[in-house]
Amino acid sequence: MLYKKLDNWQKIPELQKLLDLSTPPRQLYYSGNLNPEIFKDCVAVVGSRKMTDYGSRVVEKIIPALISSGKTVVSGFMYGVDQYAHRICTESGGQTIAVLGWGINTILTGEDFKLAKKIISSGGLLLSEWETMKASHWTFPSRNRIVAALSSEVIVAEAAEKSGSLITAAMACKLKRKLWAVPGPITSRTSKGTNQLIAKGVAKIWLGESSQISFLPDDPLVQILLNEALTTDEIARKLQMPVSEAGAKLSLLLLSGQIMEKGGKYFIADAN
């Protein structure tokens, strides 16, 4: 992938915020079409490499809201929550900055390469402080400090107890950026990190926009989906309804956009 050096980034007004760091990056390299405007209003969405269904739904909810208020989504291009945030952002027509944990000249393959192409074609950037650097255990925390510094707000979507995204969170605190954490079930290991951020009072609790459920049909099927996501089997069992009938109904509701399906489970489109 083609890349360029960002000459004298210290002179770009939109990047002054990087100087908040005690050790600002010496150089910056990027791939994509540079428009300094992109750095203006950034929000970081970060999280674990291991993403659960819950985490992906959180990302799907956060990103469109950010885009519609004109923000740039910054994340770390690691698989899991980070890459999913980039992906959803490109799919929803937003711009995103992927800060790499390795040198910019590293050749990407497979899904990584496809995603990188998508990010660039949708007006986003790949960014790195190194030209030729191999990924190793210290490059990722180093990358995290840039993610935090670039953004005015950091949202931790889903993080286990020892997630790298907690380093980004700590960095955000240090830099006095606004830190948000999305609460998760207390039984879930992959939400322990985020829940602890909230419990310690370090992060604010992210509840999303309180969207009003405008209209829901008075259908028992929709009613039981209000509280939890269910599979077709569970719905048929709870309502004592033939599974063929339940399936047909679900397809119709799905097509009308009232419910959504993910990994075999159905949930109300905008109640969560």
Add this chain to the structure above:
Amino acid sequence: MLIKIRSIANVGLETVPVDVEVDVASSGFPGFTIVGLASKAIEEARERVKTAIVNSKLDFPPKKITVNLAPADLPKDGSAYDLPIALGILLASGQVGIPENLDLTKAFFYGELSLDGSLRPTRGILLLALFAQKIGPDTKIFVPELSASEAVVVTGTKIFPVSTLSQLAGHLLGREIAPLKARSIPTDDEDILMESNLSEIAGQEQAKRALIIAAAGGHNLLMWGPPGTGKTMLSRALPGILPPLNPAEALEVTRIYSVSGLLNTGQPLVLRRPFRAPHHGISNAGMIGGGSNPLPGEVSLAHLGVLFLDEMPEFPRTVLESLRQPMEDGTVEIVRVAGHVKYPASFTMIAAINPCPCGYLGHPKRECKCSDKQIAKYRHRISGPILDRVDLFVPVSAVESEKLSLTGNKEVNRISSKEAKKQVIKARNIQSKRFKNEEKRSLYTNSQMKNSDVKKYCFLTPEAENLLKLAADRFDFSARSYFRLIKVARTIADLESTEKILPVHMAEALQYKQII
């Protein structure tokens, strides 16, 4: 003296007549030679025949004996020429004569000899009987008694079960052997002892429904879910809800099993639809057939039945790819040195796959240990063309047992295999009526319809069509999945005995759309 005995060679499912010419020369150095592209097994017939004749208290002539298997350029294999060779020697040496009521040009001899002179079970008897039936009305076949029952359903030829060589010699000297009485093909109406009954499987309502649809329309089905959720158990219940084979189909399946030598002694016909579940360590030749003289593989043994692929991504990729031709054409062609063989292979594929290598992706309680890359790699093992031939995709999710016990016996979705089978048979009957003019193309089920047939036979109500268009728009269907959905909807409508495809049927079909 020269004697010509008729026999056959089976090349795949094709039967070729073979003349066994035996010459016992009056002069020359004593010896015993077999010519005519004989395999090792036939070469060894010399020892078997010699010993069997001696042990049957007959004389093996100490003369120059030459046996030719004509046509001489067709490679021949197997031990079934023992009987014609031995008989030829007995006739040519003048120990027995040809009775008046036996026309050697219309009698076929086929069977392997044991050293004590008795006949051993031999494969391919059904094909011999069908061949003799085609040749003419007064043909006779002499076959080992233990395999003779295979041929019992073939009318128009006399079948003589032979137990020993001396019995056959006696027959030629006037002690008649009673021919077998032809029987009509029984239809399987007794309840098959099932490995698992649908009513015994807890939960999985949707998967059970998909199984019924698959059985009714012959659709390929892919079940996907974590280990221990009952994918294998569900597929084992499938044989119990499949409709019985009709007589023509039974004959077709039995031919394949006869060639492979898989018929049990005393079992005249395969009456149940085959259910084949090969292990994923299977080789290419094992799956599609092979060997120097190609024998049918699993796809052919599953003909008109079910091929179950458990842990589908674990199968070698080449094996999965080799399924493409049979899934498309319903036949498989194997080319080997010995020749070019075509076996029927029209089966319903049921596949079970885990969502990821460790199996627990999306499991409510257990954590998945796989990385994104591993998961993507795992899914890539099944190629698009194979997935494209699957009509029904159904997630089989983990069932929490405590939730199940709460729902008592009056579960609306409870169904036994017997009830399911009734529904399936009803839907199949509707299909056979629909395709009664298409038998030449061997189009029997909804799943076999080509796109042109879909247009001809599947009528959608305008509302159903609208729904389909809406869904196509929303889910980005390919043209193929568009037709696939209509076919599934057609089967669902058949299960309800509805002539037109209604929106409910279409909506239910949408539940089984491609998920991976």
